[in-house]
Amino acid sequence: MFSHDTIETILKIFYVDDCLKSASSVTQATALIRDITEVLREGGFHLTKFLSNSTAVLESVNELDRSSAVLNLELSDLPSEKTLGIQWNMANDSFGVRVNIKQKPHSRRGMLSMISQVYDPLGFIQPFMLPMKRLIQSLCNQQLDWDDPLPESAVEDWNLWLDHVPLLKNVSIPRCYKPPNAVIVSTQLHCFGDACETGFGAVCYLRFVDSNGNIHCSLVLGKSRVTPLKPVTIPRLELVAAVTTVKLGTMIVQGLDYDVNNVLFWSDSTTVLHYIHNTARRFQTFVANRLAIIHEHSRPSQWRHVGSKDNPAAVA
Incomplete structure (x- = not known):
């Protein structure tokens, strides 16, 4: 028989093929990994790409089943990795923001495309995002077509916003x-x-x-x-x-x-x-x-x- 925690984790914590679970101790985490792996193996599922902010937990996992991010690293030097699209810094166990916006033409279509490259499901940077959403809305109100060149004032506001994007790397939220x-x-x-x-x-x-x-x-x-x-x-x-x-x-x-x-x-x-x-x-x-x-x-x-x-x- 497996623990209630194991069954609840399998039923509720999986998101498509990703499982994110917090444990209060190394013992609980290693037991969960062992039990969940065993349960799913009986159904023909092999769990891999394990990540943890605890080196002791990672050491309990077969090296070939660890994430490629820690596969060839010393476990004392934990990397930063994306978890369901959120940047997770395992070394200090915090969430961060890493944005690499690919430049698009200065048009409504281009601006919308660049804003769509920023993924912020937890709303950490909503105060930073809303001004550009308002700018796009104001351009809609001016009845500009999707590919019309933007007014000079809008281009200046947009470029100023892009100049500040690199500062988002300083955002750090404890997990x-x-x-x-x-x-x-x-x-x-x-x-x-x-x-x-x-x-x-x-x-x-x-x-x-x-x-x-x-x-x-x-x-x-x-x-x-x-x-x-x-x-x-x-x-x-x-x-x-x-x-x-x-x-x-x-x-x-x-x-x-x-x-x-x-x-x-x-x-x-x-x-x-x-x-x-x-x-x-x-x-x-x-x-x-x-x-x-x-x-x-x-x-x-x-x-x-x-x-x-x-x-x-x-x-x-």
């Missing part, structure tokens, strides 16, 4: 949410939303409290969007941001292995908070439809007010 060797007594998920005339966004953080009362916060996920071309009032945009926030928080809770004690949603819009807490009044269709989503995934008591200057979602 592990929890602080090392801490006994966690409380886990909360805090989700923030914000909007302005040109865009809206949301970001979620895990907040841990350990047995000594120390507090540790970790970035989980961020998301940003440009506002629609059709003019929308700021209160309505803030409501759209609140919908994005609650959807993001719900997705995270469903995907986390942690027992989250409390989920809190934050907005700096008092109008949106009044909307959410007013369950008796009937609103116009636009507001009513979005409130229905918010109330489906959260309770009014979970929503709090945060000052605009203290709202981390404003960065997006």
Whole structure:
């Protein structure tokens, strides 16, 4: 018989043919590798390309079954490798951003092609990406064709953005949410939303409290969007941001292995908070439809007010 952890890993942690799993100790990790390999071998599947930030775990794996990134390296010198498109620096166990944009013509098509080369599923660099998305939207508003030359001002903004792309290599986000060797007594998920005339966004953080009362916060996920071309009032945009926030928080809770004690949603819009807490009044269709989503995934008591200057979602 195999452990519950082994079976749950096989059923839930595989993404197509990749398995990403965290373990709290070397012993647990090596046992998982052994058991998962044995289970899948019975079905005719041979697991290979193992990677770990622990040299002890890698040493427990047959050298031929290790990833090519560590196959011919000294295990004391762990490399940086892509994991589901995210750059993982195994030496310091952190996520980073490595972007190599191939130059395209200065046109709407070319700009869209270059932006599409940046893969950011966890939203680490959304504040960097949104200005260029807004630029592309403004060019659409000018009714430029896909291959028309861009206005000089747009080319200048675009080239300035490209000049700053190499600085993304300095972005480093710890992979592990929890602080090392801490006994966690409380886990909360805090989700923030914000909007302005040109865009809206949301970001979620895990907040841990350990047995000594120390507090540790970790970035989980961020998301940003440009506002629609059709003019929308700021209160309505803030409501759209609140919908994005609650959807993001719900997705995270469903995907986390942690027992989250409390989920809190934050907005700096008092109008949106009044909307959410007013369950008796009937609103116009636009507001009513979005409130229905918010109330489906959260309770009014979970929503709090945060000052605009203290709202981390404003960065997006």
